[in-house]
Amino acid sequence: MRFLKEGGAFKCEQPGGVAVNHVRLWTSRPRFESWPGYSFPPPFCISFLLASLPTLKVFGMRLRTSETEIKHLLVAWLAISLAFTILFERTLARPQTFSLTFLALASALTVGLGFVLHELAHKIVAQRYSSWSEFRAEPLMLLFAILTAFAGFVFAAPGAVVIFNPYLTREQSGKIAVAGPLTNVALSFAFLALSLLAKFIFPAHSALPSGAVNALVFASQIGEIGSKINGWLALFNMIPFGFFDGRKVFVWSKQAFTFATCSAILALLLSHLL
Secondary structure, three states: OEEEEEOOEEEEEOHHHOOOEEEEOOOOOOEEEOOOOOOOOOHHHHHHHHHHOOEEEEOOEEEEOOHHHHHHHHHHHHHHHHHHHHHHHHHOOOHHHOOHHHHHHHHHHHHHHHHHHHHHHHHHHHHHOOOEEEEEEOHHHHHHHHHHHOOOOOOOOOEEEEEEOOOOOHHHHHHHHHHHHHHHHHHHHHHHHHHHHHHHHHHHHHHOOHHHHHHHHHHHHHHHHHHHHHHHHHHHHOOOOOOOHHHHHHHHOHHHHHHHHHHHHHHHHHHOOO
């Protein structure tokens, strides 16, 4: 067996030049053509396709990504951050306490980070199962999210991780799905710890310079917002029907669904104790 690259297509040839298979890369997802004897490309060609993609190291992990995916992630992050900045500015009970700069930073660090890491969690687990996976934003839904923010709520469906692997099992699909909400649960607890730590240190503010006091106040407020937002994101995504992650988790394992849902509820309840 040998692999050749012809223009934008990869050719997988079996010994003797028989059964030539083509894999063509497109900007949104791969298209597979002319697979003799296969409804889908055989696993060895999927592995070769994944190996040909550029990689990005994140915290020591090698992620296969593309310039297109990075652009889509950045656009979606900015759009979601803008939507929640508008929402926070219009709905927070203490608007005089927060500047517009703070609201923008809070949105980018809490909602934006929660959204990006949620999608990357799906991507990382999918790639562990030798799947082609990349995030694609939905421009109309991003615009809709920004417009709904002016009405006092945000309908956030910024896009999704497109996954291609016809050999995925129900268990693998469920694990890919649950990775996103559990990431938001972990972020909710992390932001909760940040807020509690800042509030624990804050009583001793008289001995600290004003810059340190402002940093503690900022950390406490960011932690409070981040804990609540990520708790809601986790629970929202565990809805067990439609296109939500919860549906795939529920189909795979009722125990995993119960654990992830209870974890999201716990994170949300604890965040509202702040």
